[in-house]
Amino acid sequence: MRTPHSALRSARRSARPVRLLAGTLLAASLALAGCSSAGDRGGDSAKSAAGAEARQPGAADQGAGAKPTRRAPRLAPSAIIRTASLTVEVKDTAKALTQARTTAESAGGYVGEESTSRDSDGHERTRVVLRVPTARYDEVLAGLQGTGRLLERTAKAVDVTDQVVDVDSRIKSQRASVNRIRTLMDRATKLGDVVTLEGELSSREADLESLLAQQASLKDRTSLATITLSLSEKPVHKAAQDDTPGFVDALSGGWHVFVTMLLWIALALGAALPFVALAALLTLLWLRVVRPRRSRGGEASPTTTAPGPLPQARPVPDSAREGDRD
Structure with a gap:
C-alpha cells in the first residue's frame, strides 16, 4: 500500500517533464515572433526608403553625377526712398540746365521745381529739383555729374519697407471695418x-482716407528718387598779361577812391545834419530871445553897492601943535 508521501513524490516527478516541454515551446514561439517582426521592420524601412527615393525626382540624376537644382527663396520687395544733392560748376548755366532736364525726361522723370538767381558779379545760379524713377537713379546721377565740375555731392537711402507693410495692413483692416x-x-x-x-x-472712412494718403505718398517717394541739382557759372579769369595794372587802371582806381571818399563825406554830413540844425536853432533862440530879455532885466533893476569904509582923520603934526600954543 502506497503512502501519501510516495504519491506526492510520484506526482512531482511526472510534472517536471511537462513543465520543461512547455518552456521549450514558449521559447520557440518567441524566437519565431522576433524573426517575423524584424523581417516586417526591414520591409517597412525598405519601402519607406523606396518611397523617399521616389519622391525625390533628382535622386537618380544625383547618383549619375548631375548637379542638384535649388530654388532661391522669394524675398519681399524692399521700399527705399532715395535722395541726392549735387553742386556742379558749369560755364553756361542755361545750357547745363537744358541738358539736365533732357537727362531726367529721357529716363522717364520730370522737373519738380526750378529757381534761378544772379549774384553781384553777374554770375547765374540755378537750383532744380528732378524726380526720376528709382531704377534709373544711378544712371541719371552719373549723367548730371558730367555736366561740369562736381563741387559737392550727398546721397541718402532710407528703407521704409516696414512702414509700407504696416500701412498696407492697416488699410486692409480699416476697409473690413468700414464694410462691417x-x-x-x-x-x-x-x-x-x-x-x-x-x-x-x-470716423472710420476719414481714417481710411488718411491711410490711403500715406500709402500714396510712400509709393511716390519710393518709386521716384529726388535729385536736387545746383548749377553755378564758372567765374571768368583774366589773362596773365592783364594782371599788371597800368596808367588807366591807376587813374580808374584813384577816381574810384575819390568818389568813395566823397560818398563817405556826404554820408557823414548827412548823419550830422540833424544835430547841426538843432544846434543852430538853439543858438538863434539864445541870441534873439533869451539874451535881449536878460539885458533889459539888468537895466530896470540896477544893483546897489555896499557903502565903503569911513575916511580916517590924519594926525596933526607937532609943529602945528606948537604954533597953536603960541
Whole structure:
C-alpha cells in the first residue's frame, strides 16, 4: 500500500517533464515572433526608403553625377526712398540746365521745381529739383555729374519697407471695418442706431482716407528718387598779361577812391545834419530871445553897492601943535 508521501513524490516527478516541454515551446514561439517582426521592420524601412527615393525626382540624376537644382527663396520687395544733392560748376548755366532736364525726361522723370538767381558779379545760379524713377537713379546721377565740375555731392537711402507693410495692413483692416459698419447700417431698424452707425462710419472712412494718403505718398517717394541739382557759372579769369595794372587802371582806381571818399563825406554830413540844425536853432533862440530879455532885466533893476569904509582923520603934526600954543 502506497503512502501519501510516495504519491506526492510520484506526482512531482511526472510534472517536471511537462513543465520543461512547455518552456521549450514558449521559447520557440518567441524566437519565431522576433524573426517575423524584424523581417516586417526591414520591409517597412525598405519601402519607406523606396518611397523617399521616389519622391525625390533628382535622386537618380544625383547618383549619375548631375548637379542638384535649388530654388532661391522669394524675398519681399524692399521700399527705399532715395535722395541726392549735387553742386556742379558749369560755364553756361542755361545750357547745363537744358541738358539736365533732357537727362531726367529721357529716363522717364520730370522737373519738380526750378529757381534761378544772379549774384553781384553777374554770375547765374540755378537750383532744380528732378524726380526720376528709382531704377534709373544711378544712371541719371552719373549723367548730371558730367555736366561740369562736381563741387559737392550727398546721397541718402532710407528703407521704409516696414512702414509700407504696416500701412498696407492697416488699410486692409480699416476697409473690413468700414464694410462691417455698412452691413450693420443695412440691418439697423431704429433711428438712433442708424445715427450712431453713421457717425462711426464717417470716423472710420476719414481714417481710411488718411491711410490711403500715406500709402500714396510712400509709393511716390519710393518709386521716384529726388535729385536736387545746383548749377553755378564758372567765374571768368583774366589773362596773365592783364594782371599788371597800368596808367588807366591807376587813374580808374584813384577816381574810384575819390568818389568813395566823397560818398563817405556826404554820408557823414548827412548823419550830422540833424544835430547841426538843432544846434543852430538853439543858438538863434539864445541870441534873439533869451539874451535881449536878460539885458533889459539888468537895466530896470540896477544893483546897489555896499557903502565903503569911513575916511580916517590924519594926525596933526607937532609943529602945528606948537604954533597953536603960541
